[in-house]
Amino acid sequence: MRARIARRVAVNLAALVAFVLFAFPVYWMMSTAFKQGSDIQSYTPKFIPWPPTLENFVTAVTRENFGDYARNSLVVTLTTVALALVVGLLAAYAVARARFRGRKGFLLLVVIAQMAPFEALLIPMFLVLRGLHLLNQLPALVITYFIFTLPFTIWSLRGFIAGIPVELEEAAMVDGASRAQAFFKVVLPLLGPGLVATSIFGFITAWNEFLFAYTVMRDNANYTLPVWLVSFQTAFGTDWGGTMAASTLFTLPVLIFFLIIQNRMVGGVTAGAVKG
Amino acid sequence: MIAETDTKVGSEPIVGRRNGQGAPSPLRAAVSRLRWALPYLPILPALIALLVMLGYPVLLVILISFQKFGFAELIQHKTTYIGITNYIQILRDPFFLAVVVRTVLFTLSVVGLTVVLGTLVALLMDRLGGRMRLLLSIGMILAWATPIVASTVIFQWLFDSKLGVINWLLTRIGLFGDFTNYSWFTTGFSTFAIITLLIVWQAIPFVAFSLYAGILSIPRELYETARVDGADEWTMFRHITLPILAPLFMILVFLSAIWDFKVFTQVYAMRQGGPAGQTVTLSLYAYIQGISQSQFGRAAAASVIMVLLLLIVLVPYIRRLLRTLET
Numbered sequence: 001m002r003a004r005i006a007r008r009v010a011v012n013l014a015a016l017v018a019f020v021l022f023a024f025p026v027y028w029m030m031s032t033a034f035k036q037g038s039d040i041q042s043y044t045p046k047f048i049p050w051p052p053t054l055e056n057f058v059t060a061v062t063r064e065n066f067g068d069y070a071r072n073s074l075v076v077t078l079t080t081v082a083l084a085l086v087v088g089l090l091a092a093y094a095v096a097r098a099r100f101r102g103r104k105g106f107l108l109l110v111v112i113a114q115m116a117p118f119e120a121l122l123i124p125m126f127l128v129l130r131g132l133h134l135l136n137q138l139p140a141l142v143i144t145y146f147i148f149t150l151p152f153t154i155w156s157l158r159g160f161i162a163g164i165p166v167e168l169e170e171a172a173m174v175d176g177a178s179r180a181q182a183f184f185k186v187v188l189p190l191l192g193p194g195l196v197a198t199s200i201f202g203f204i205t206a207w208n209e210f211l212f213a214y215t216v217m218r219d220n221a222n223y224t225l226p227v228w229l230v231s232f233q234t235a236f237g238t239d240w241g242g243t244m245a246a247s248t249l250f251t252l253p254v255l256i257f258f259l260i261i262q263n264r265m266v267g268g269v270t271a272g273a274v275k276g
Numbered sequence: 277m278i279a280e281t282d283t284k285v286g287s288e289p290i291v292g293r294r295n296g297q298g299a300p301s302p303l304r305a306a307v308s309r310l311r312w313a314l315p316y317l318p319i320l321p322a323l324i325a326l327l328v329m330l331g332y333p334v335l336l337v338i339l340i341s342f343q344k345f346g347f348a349e350l351i352q353h354k355t356t357y358i359g360i361t362n363y364i365q366i367l368r369d370p371f372f373l374a375v376v377v378r379t380v381l382f383t384l385s386v387v388g389l390t391v392v393l394g395t396l397v398a399l400l401m402d403r404l405g406g407r408m409r410l411l412l413s414i415g416m417i418l419a420w421a422t423p424i425v426a427s428t429v430i431f432q433w434l435f436d437s438k439l440g441v442i443n444w445l446l447t448r449i450g451l452f453g454d455f456t457n458y459s460w461f462t463t464g465f466s467t468f469a470i471i472t473l474l475i476v477w478q479a480i481p482f483v484a485f486s487l488y489a490g491i492l493s494i495p496r497e498l499y500e501t502a503r504v505d506g507a508d509e510w511t512m513f514r515h516i517t518l519p520i521l522a523p524l525f526m527i528l529v530f531l532s533a534i535w536d537f538k539v540f541t542q543v544y545a546m547r548q549g550g551p552a553g554q555t556v557t558l559s560l561y562a563y564i565q566g567i568s569q570s571q572f573g574r575a576a577a578a579s580v581i582m583v584l585l586l587l588i589v590l591v592p593y594i595r596r597l598l599r600t601l602e603t
Contacts, residue, residue: 011400011403011404012404012405012408014400015400015404015408015409015411015412016408016411018397018400018412018415019411019412019414019415020415021415021477022412022415022416022418022419022477022480022481023414023415023418023419025419025422025427025430025431025434025477026418026419026422026430028430028433028434028441029422029426029430029433032433040439041439042439043438043439043444044444045439045441045444087321087322087325088322090318090319090321090322091318091319091321091322091323093318094315094316094317094318094319095319098314098315099315100312100315100316102316103315106319106323108598109323109326110326111594111597111598112594113326113330115534115590115593115594116330116334117534117538117582117583117586119538119540119559119562119579119582120337120538120559120562120579120580120582120583120586121330121333121334121337121579122559122562122563122566122567122579123337123340123562123566123567123572123575123576123579124332124333124334124336124337124340124576125333126566126567127336127340127350127572128332128333128336130350143329146325146329147325147326147329147330150322150325150326151326154322204423207423208423208424208425210424210425210540210541210544210545211540211541211544211559211563215563215567226423226425229425229426229429230425230428230429230545240433240436240439243429243433244429244430244433247425247426247429247430250423250425250426251421251422251423251426254421254422254423255418255421255422258417258420258421259417259421
């Protein structure tokens with residue numbers, strides 16, 4: 001009995017320590033963001049930002065071009081997601097519902113594309129975009145991120161479509177609906193959660209991307225938020241309050257979206273592994 | 277679950293489906309003869325996109341790696357093939373070899389730490405009550421969801437030499453001496469240590485959640501029987517959990533290796549490969565050679581070598597995936 005209690009205490013203690021280790025850096029970002037300048041500069045760290053201030057957020061947001069960066073990030077991210085969703089949905093529907101020659105070859109292409117090390121394709125993609133006179137322009141990033149997210153979009157939507165019973169479409173078509181009607185009236189409404197989860201993944205990928213944005217966008221005004229965040233830090237290395245406020249602002253949308261789909265994230269990538 | 281292995285694929289062929297109404301007009305007959313093409317239309321945009329925007333760069337990186345391609349060639353649009361000169365040049369460069377060895381060692385330590393610690397967290401989750409497990413999960417989601425760029429900046433702040441909370445804490449603990457104004461970014465090793473910590477911190481949640489889901493799928497009776505037979509925790513892990521979850525472990529190791537080997541953002545944003553190029557990894561090398569110094573040929577050769585090394589891990593992984601695709 002005593003051993004069991006000791007065990008339970010140890011397990012819970014370990015969990016508490018693990019929680020602190022995981023959560024502390026994020027807490028430290030947010031608490032620094034709300035701290036007074038003098039508290040940030042203090043050699044004895046202050047763990048609770050009291051009295052809190054919004055000063056750091058004002059510093060971050062009123063930095064030159066912040067509006068441009070935020071707009072660039074949003075435009076690139078949303079366009080990418082929309083594009084990948086339309087193109088991906090078409091392909092996913094065909095792959096999930098039709099049997100045709102080359103279907104497996106196409107799926108293999110998608111799987112390999114999903115694993116493609118884009119870091120190794122930086123040089124040729126840079127040269128291609130340069131040849132198309134797209135350097136320093138937002139469409140260059142849209143094209144790049146579209147290709148990053150398309151394979152996963154197809155793969156993921158294919159799984160969701162396969163989860164919808166074919167009988168529903170068949171019934172609709174027996175009642176006189178065309179295949180297109182069956183798709184728009186039956187499949188699409190049922191696909192809602194799948195579309196949300198898939199597009200959030202695309203959103204996070206495009207929103208966070210740094211390497212290509214940093215390489216392709218040479219002009220200050222064309223930066224996206226990740227590039228801005230890194231340059232913010234290097235340009236004003238000592239303004240930790242402003243940097244942490246900027247990081248908080250940048251993190252918040254991702255955090256919210258992540259919470260919506262987190263239970264789907266786990267199974268996704270490793271699906272089929274246990275059966276293998 | 278996203279992308280769950282489907283069971284219904286192809287059970288309803290589009291091809292050859294007819295509603296059978298109306299007399300067959302010549303136009304209708306022509307249309308129905310073209311029906312085989314129907315499923316190809318919707319995959320066409322995706323196929324073209326993948327081939328043009330992914331296939332072409334793949335081809336291009338290989339071609340460029342055999343070319344003399346610097347700034348002059350870029351401006352003059354000249355193409356000069358020089359065989360394997362680029363490869364010989366970088367393979368003779370002691371700095372490049374150091375970069376390769378460093379990248380491999382770095383990947384091994386990150387993957388090792390991630391999987392071992394992720395396993396421990398998963399086992400811990402399995403032993404927790406509902407509320408503590410939720411707390412731990414929330415902590416992990418916070419770490420997981422933080423954008424890489426933001427988390428890199430956070431770690432720079434945590435490990436700041438003057439005002440960083442880590443130096444304050446280590447000095448307070450006192451076991452390791454005085455860390456006041458200690459600078460973590462003056463040696464390659466300590467800089468790598470922080471980058472490793474950062475990546476592992478964000479990579480554990482995925483591994484832990486996946487393994488925890490795997491553990492839940494193992495029948496509890498197995499453990500109960502083993503416990504009756506007097507097995508301890510370690511024995512049960514070795515003889516029940518590990519063998520049953522071996523395929524899952526394999527996938528997690530593969531995926532982590534693929535992700536960590538080509539990592540760029542954390543390393544670059546932390547210290548741009550510094551101090552003195554001591555934290556330059558393969559993807560940074562390609563970036564510096566190609567984008568910063570316009571040595572596109574050599575950068576392409578480095579990229580090709582990077583992919584070849586990656587293939588050692590990728591090939592068995594894709595073969596595995598193919599097998600699950602078939603079932």
